[in-house]
Amino acid sequence: MPHPPVPPAQVKAVRGFNRFYTQRIGVLDPYLGSEFSLTEVRVLYELAHRDQPTASELGRDLSLDAGYLSRILRRFEGKGWLERVPSPADARRSLLRLTPAGHEAFAPLQQRSRDEATALLAPLPDDRRGRLIAAMQAMQQLLEPPVSRTVVLRDPRPGDLGWVVMQHGEIYSREYGYTSEFEILVAGIVAELGRKFDPQWEKGWIAELDGERVGSVFVVRQSPTVAKLRLLILTEHARGLKLGARLVDECIAFARGKGYRKLVLWTNGQLAAARAIYASRGFELVESEPLEAYGRKLTSETWSLKLR
Structure with a gap:
């Protein structure tokens, strides 16, 4: 043309x-x-x-x-x-x-x-x-000419769990001023997930952009009817591509396909971009309370999505 x-x-x-x-x-x-x-x-x-x-x-x-x-x-x-x-x-x-x-x-x-x-x-x-x-x-x-980017969502491989911990520690320290207390918390969550992971009822995704790891998210079993979304993270240079929303959509589809009745998650009021994704997908804020942790004064939030 x-x-x-x-x-x-x-x-x-x-x-x-x-x-x-x-x-x-x-x-x-x-x-x-x-x-x-x-x-x-x-x-x-x-x-x-x-x-x-x-x-x-x-x-x-x-x-x-x-x-x-x-x-x-x-x-x-x-x-x-x-x-x-x-x-x-x-x-x-x-x-x-x-x-x-x-x-x-x-x-x-x-x-x-x-x-x-x-x-x-x-x-x-x-x-x-x-x-x-x-x-x-x-x-x-x-x-600049438009650049075609290759996005892949794949299963976690050896080395990915350590990367997830590292990204949480680095990103939350750099962008929100969190102390190493938060990285230690994430390391505990990841260790428990790795020990108890049940592929029949749980799943994780690693997002790659042009062959480089840029994000993650996991769905874990909380009860026979409730699943929990955990460890959603996206590196700075991968933002603006709607990858965070895509990762959340994968979690919702998986949880719904497994017959869970509810998908829940924990976040805090400081994370505006993530909260906007959750709200746009139909999650509702069901619990909120002040939280002082990781060297910051925060608002602890629990969100829930009814799957049927």
Whole structure:
């Protein structure tokens, strides 16, 4: 399907912005006062921050001509900044990595880049600085091509239960200020679940996004008629994809399919996103009381969903 025509005024506006911004950040000059071009510094940056990429991966991701990239890499090798090592998966392929001398050469460029960004932002009042950052982020989001993400919900495997405990400890500490008391509580829940797990009446799911673990949830048997939803967690970069709602839906479908009459869960009033999912699925708040735990003052909540 052809794209709609772009008005000349919009083309002119983009070109005008490009001229302004490239002049403002000095792209046309030797980059950061160094002997390198912007492209060469970008290649150095990728080598410093990636785990041994191949030349073809760098060329693809940076949209660089293979011959041009090869000349840059040979220059870096000549300076003793770059070495090639055989790939353990395929000896015909070489992996690239910076030498200690390469990291030493890159470090001042990295700091100069930070200093220039600071100098660009420092004269602006807080409100204008916030508007500028928001506009930059909006441009990036609008111009990035849509990415197809692969989501898989699978059964837990060895190592997953430890990951569930770790994610609860890290996420709740970072986002809510919980102490290690909460991680210890989760470790006890996970240990009991692992010892007593009954696959006939209980089930767990691990969510993967592009092959990486990003979430979990479990349904455990509380009585012949009541199941309990436990250990719902989702990492920060997997949010906004409705994965939390999907995990809760799997729990409801499983509990209903097993003939449970009720699905219950415990949460606290601080977890707004999770509570919104529960409410949208028909769960009702049946009990609420103050709770002081994990170094915080909370509201303990019990929610319940009638399955039939």
